[in-house]
Amino acid sequence: DIVMTQSPLSLPVTPGESASISCRSSQSLLHTNGYHYLDWYLQKPGQSPQLLIYVGSNRASGVPDRFSGSGSGTDFTLKISRVEAEDVGVYYCMQALQAPFTFGPGTKVDIK
Amino acid sequence: EVQLVESGGGLVQPGGSLRLSCVASGFTFNSYWMSWVRQAPGKGLEWVANINQDGSKKFYVDSVKGRFTISRDNAKNLVYLQMNSLRADDTAMYYCAREAALAGEDYWGQGALVTVSS
Numbered sequence: 001d002i003v004m005t006q007s008p009l010s011l012p013v014t015p016g017e018s019a020s021i022s023c024r025s026s027q028s029l030l031h032t033n034g035y036h037y038l039d040w041y042l043q044k045p046g047q048s049p050q051l052l053i054y055v056g057s058n059r060a061s062g063v064p065d066r067f068s069g070s071g072s073g074t075d076f077t078l079k080i081s082r083v084e085a086e087d088v089g090v091y092y093c094m095q096a097l098q099a100p101f102t103f104g105p106g107t108k109v110d111i112k
Numbered sequence: 113e114v115q116l117v118e119s120g121g122g123l124v125q126p127g128g129s130l131r132l133s134c135v136a137s138g139f140t141f142n143s144y145w146m147s148w149v150r151q152a153p154g155k156g157l158e159w160v161a162n163i164n165q166d167g168s169k170k171f172y173v174d175s176v177k178g179r180f181t182i183s184r185d186n187a188k189n190l191v192y193l194q195m196n197s198l199r200a201d202d203t204a205m206y207y208c209a210r211e212a213a214l215a216g217e218d219y220w221g222q223g224a225l226v227t228v229s230s
Binding site for chain 1: 173216
């Protein structure tokens with residue numbers, strides 16, 4: 001199985017500043033079709049997870065443009081520019097290249 | 113509007129069985145893979161299983177293989193998770209999710225809580 005790691009696991013942020021979360025996979029997530037099968041999800045307190053970014057860098061419908069995804073191979077980054085109070089929660093990366101799909105351990109983002 | 117609504121959760125004794133259901137609406141159900149993802153209390157997300165559009169392909173995480181079965185009824189827009197030989201470590205909120213091609217698990221239900229305890 002592909003193992004996913006994230007850093008940091010906890011991230012206190014100041015509103016208006018930027019934040020970055022790193023995600024690494026134990027093997028390349030590059031599919032033969034040229035896409036990286038890496039998605040980002042946010043689970044806000046008390047809610048179901050919601051999709052933020054798919055195939056590495058594409059924002060899901062309705063996701064603000066302050067969220068961006070980048071990376072290739074085994075190293076990926078989620079960046080939040082101008083963090084807002086509503087962005088608090090746990091951020092997960094997930095590989096969807098091969099079953100079983102696997103999630104990272106999660107990064108808890110809260111306000112300083 | 114896309115909606116996924118899970119049901120069937122509850123309290124069950126170790127070794128018992130439970131079947132979760134997820135009814136979908138607002139999209140062409142038989143065009144999508146569907147997944148189950150769980151979250152133990154205070155823990156992270158764990159992908160459990162998925163099924164393709166016609167039910168001919170199914171994949172599972174190792175920890176549930178041989179105990180859980182995913183299935184679907186396209187006529188009723190339903191996806192199921194039959195859970196047998198339940199253990200305490202199966203206690204979790206179970207989410208149903210739509211799997212969009214090249215677009216992630218783009219819609220999630222509100223979850224069904226399964227508690228395995230004597």
